[in-house]
Amino acid sequence: MTRIIVDVMLKPEILDPQGQAVKGALARLGLDGVADVRQGKQFVIDVDPAPDASTIEHLAGTLLSNPVIEDYRWRVDDDAESVGAAASTGASA
């Protein structure tokens, strides 16, 4: 089983009101120095057999994102077994 992770984010020039709301909330909660917050979507796809890169690109650029206003990034998660239990830097219990 292959785990593909696709991150979709509004393009930098597109206004992100959700991110701005989070930015304001972080400041009110006492976090200083927040320059910018952007909020995007993340898709975690478990698939077997693994599709080739061009298929992933096609699906990420059509179904999963709107290329007019959004950028996407994707990666294959080699650490899929431990997802939900741990992460490289930090994870919730």
Add this chain to the structure above:
Amino acid sequence: MTRIIVDVMLKPEILDPQGQAVKGALARLGLDGVADVRQGKQFVIDVDPAPDASTIEHLAGTLLSNPVIEDYRWRVDDDAESVGAAASTGASA
């Protein structure tokens, strides 16, 4: 400037109708073998100075996620300069 990325995902036992809708759409678009799709949120926070880990944990577990139904993972993105232009595995133009 430090870029902190927080991924928020519904816990595995929580129904994810958006993920299920994407799963169905992927199958209709011809991608075979999709076992599961989960859809979550991603926050990209640019902040200076960098907060300590306990502060990030606190904010991720209160403001950015609902710990009753969601898990979070966070990391510091060392590659912040190139975000939006490239990615380790793949990126949109």
